[in-house]
Amino acid sequence: MPQQLAAKKTSVEQLEITTRDIAHEMGQKQREISVSEFFTKNRHLLGFDNPKKALLTCVKEGVDNSLDACEEARILPEITVKVDPTENEDRFRVTIEDNGPGIVRDQIPRIFAKLLYGSKFHRLKMARGQQGIGISAAGMYGQLTTGRPVSITSRTKPSKPAYYCELMMDTQKNEPVIVKEQELEWDRPHGIKVVIELEAKYQKGRQSVDEYLEQTAVANPHAAFKYINPEKEELVLPGASSELPSEPKEIKPHPYGIEVGMLIHMLHDTRARTLSSFLNTEFSRVSSRLAKEICEKAGLPENARPQRVARQEADKLLKAIHSTKIMNPPTDCIVPIGEGLILKGLERQFKADFYTATTRTPSVYRGNPFLVEAGLAYGGELPQEGLARLFRFANRVPLLYQQSACIITESVIDNSWRNYGLPQSNGALPGGPLVLMVHVASVWVPFTSESKEAIAHYPEIEKEIRLALQECGRKLSTFLSRRRRHEESEKKKSYIKTYIPHIGIALREILGLKEKEEQRIVENLTEVLEKSRGG
Numbered sequence: 261m262p263q264q265l266a267a268k269k270t271s272v273e274q275l276e277i278t279t280r281d282i283a284h285e286m287g288q289k290q291r292e293i294s295v296s297e298f299f300t301k302n303r304h305l306l307g308f309d310n311p312k313k314a315l316l317t318c319v320k321e322g323v324d325n326s327l328d329a330c331e332e333a334r335i336l337p338e339i340t341v342k343v344d345p346t347e348n349e350d351r352f353r354v355t356i357e358d359n360g361p362g363i364v365r366d367q368i369p370r371i372f373a374k375l376l377y378g379s380k381f382h383r384l385k386m387a388r389g390q391q392g393i394g395i396s397a398a399g400m401y402g403q404l405t406t407g408r409p410v411s412i413t414s415r416t417k418p419s420k421p422a423y424y425c426e427l428m429m430d431t432q433k434n435e436p437v438i439v440k441e442q443e444l445e446w447d448r449p450h451g452i453k454v455v456i457e458l459e460a461k462y463q464k465g466r467q468s469v470d471e472y473l474e475q476t477a478v479a480n481p482h483a484a485f486k487y488i489n490p491e492k493e494e495l496v497l498p499g500a501s502s503e504l505p506s507e508p509k510e511i512k513p514h515p516y517g518i519e520v521g522m523l524i525h526m527l528h529d530t531r532a533r534t535l536s537s538f539l540n541t542e543f544s545r546v547s548s549r550l551a552k553e554i555c556e557k558a559g560l561p562e563n564a565r566p567q568r569v570a571r572q573e574a575d576k577l578l579k580a581i582h583s584t585k586i587m588n589p590p591t592d593c594i595v596p597i598g599e600g601l602i603l604k605g606l607e608r609q610f611k612a613d614f615y616t617a618t619t620r621t622p623s624v625y626r627g628n629p630f631l632v633e634a635g636l637a638y639g640g641e642l643p644q645e646g647l648a649r650l651f652r653f654a655n656r657v658p659l660l661y662q663q664s665a666c667i668i669t670e671s672v673i674d675n676s677w678r679n680y681g682l683p684q685s686n687g688a689l690p691g692g693p694l695v696l697m698v699h700v701a702s703v704w705v706p707f708t709s710e711s712k713e714a715i716a717h718y719p720e721i722e723k724e725i726r727l728a729l730q731e732c733g734r735k736l737s738t739f740l741s742r743r744r745r746h747e748e749s750e751k752k753k754s755y756i757k758t759y760i761p762h763i764g765i766a767l768r769e770i771l772g773l774k775e776k777e778e779q780r781i782v783e784n785l786t787e788v789l790e791k792s793r794g795g
């Protein structure tokens with residue numbers, strides 16, 4: 261027995277030594293992963309899964325930034341996109357140039373060669389970019405696949421020369437490295453030019469750079485575009501409107517959209533000295549009276565120091581917030597394209613027989629204001645065969661991938677288009693010569709992933725999309741039934757018309773009329789028929 265015990269003891273000791281060794285060994289292997297290392301391995305998360313998509317994503321990140329910057333600076337955007345082939349057929353050189361405000365010199369390295377750096381993440385304002393991981397990811401992908409730096413030309417005002425630099429990213433540290441910099445003559449008074457060389461594949465058609473620019477033009481009729489593709493074909497689209505979209509307002513978060521972790525973080529960071537002034541100043545729609553009411557419900561003193569509020573108390577605070585009636589956030593922070601401009605955008609792109617558009621009033625999901633618009637073009641030169649084309653937009657940016665994962669697609673499929681006179685099979689888009697567009701605008705668009713390709717399924721958003729589609733559908737249905745009635749009556753008329761001469765002959769024979777009288781009868785009858793056509 262004692263022998264057995266001793267054996268057991270040694271094996272326990274042995275086990276203790278080995279596990280300690282393993283833990284020690286494992287401990288030595290642990291190390292921090294920088295964001296850029298992470299995204300280098302997981303490039304698909306940012307939209308660089310394959311060479312064709314990489315080209316699109318690169319152009320998209322550049323153009324989205326140009327449009328955002330121009331709008332923020334209240335400049336009518338003029339954007340040039342050039343995709344040049346290189347000596348290596350698997351590599352292309354992408355140039356995106358804008359007439360925006362430019363970027364000050366000391367911000368340039370971090371903007372273009374550091375992931376998660378940007379001006380839009382920490383604010384609630386409607387914009388195309390939001391995560392600070394767009395253009396720097398494109399540059400990183402270029403560097404990774406070609407070893408070449410990103411080059412930037414920036415000018416902030418005509419009185420200053422342009423600044424030119426070439427940047428690489430230290431992916432282990434997620435920090436920029438300036439390879440070259442100099443002042444430069446540039447014919448533009450202000451703006452940005454970005455050149456990225458990357459491994460890519462150019463292909464026209466679905467999910468191409470060409471399609472992205474076509475759709476961007478539909479949602480941004482105020483912008484002028486020039487596009488030169490690798491085959492040196494030039495597409496020039498002058499602006500279809502000299503009206504800039506109005507400037508979206510920045511707002512504070514609404515208390516209903518906040519989670520406990522975020523609340524703790526905000527309590528810690530605030531400059532407010534008391535809990536009630538924290539609630540009042542850091543959130544939208546919390547008056548000082550409401551702030552007091554919330555503190556009271558949570559059982560916390562209104563003059564408590566926000567930094568002193570413990571985690572459990574934060575839970576109580578959140579509960580109190582949700583049991584208090586707080587007005588919806590202001591919605592003037594959302595800027596729609598607007599019905600008139602949607603029509604202009606569709607007309608600039610498509611020759612159709614019928615156009616319609618609708619802009620819903622803003623609504624709220626999880627404390628975030630949003631708004632839905634829809635538009636469609638039907639008939640004319642649009643292809644008769646096949647399914648409708650669906651254009652999805654989030655803050656005016658076309659979404660070209662992950663169509664089936666997107667709430668927009670689901671809502672379009674769930675709508676009964678047959679009620680409006682269009683063919684539709686189960687679980688499919690409607691058919692016919694139709695282009696449909698749906699735009700979701702928000703201070704924070706809930707994308708399903710970092711690559712910003714599909715909008716997540718929030719019931720509030722789904723409802724608004726459905727209502728917008730139904731409105732467009734009803735208008736289309738009115739047009740279609742009117743056109744059908746018109747066609748039917750035309751058919752009847754032409755049928756009757758073939759009989760009119762025979763009636764003339766018959767009447768002449770029965771009544772013994774003269775030829776002239778017969779002719780007059782035929783003319784009269786034809787006139788009566790034609791007159792009704794005018795109606």
Ligand SMILES: Nc1ncnc2c1ncn2[C@@H]1O[C@H](COP(=O)(O)OP(=O)(O)O)[C@@H](O)[C@H]1O
Nearest residue numbers: 325329378379380389390391392393394395452
């Ligand atoms: N063409 C441009 N003109 C002016 N500012 C720009 C331009 N491109 C990028 N920026 C600035 O760089 C920041 C980072 O851009 P990006 O990496 O695409 O992230 P995001 O657009 O999500 O903020 C933007 O927030 C913006 O402030």
Ligand SMILES: [Mg+2]
Nearest residue numbers: 325389394395
């Ligand atoms: Mg961006």
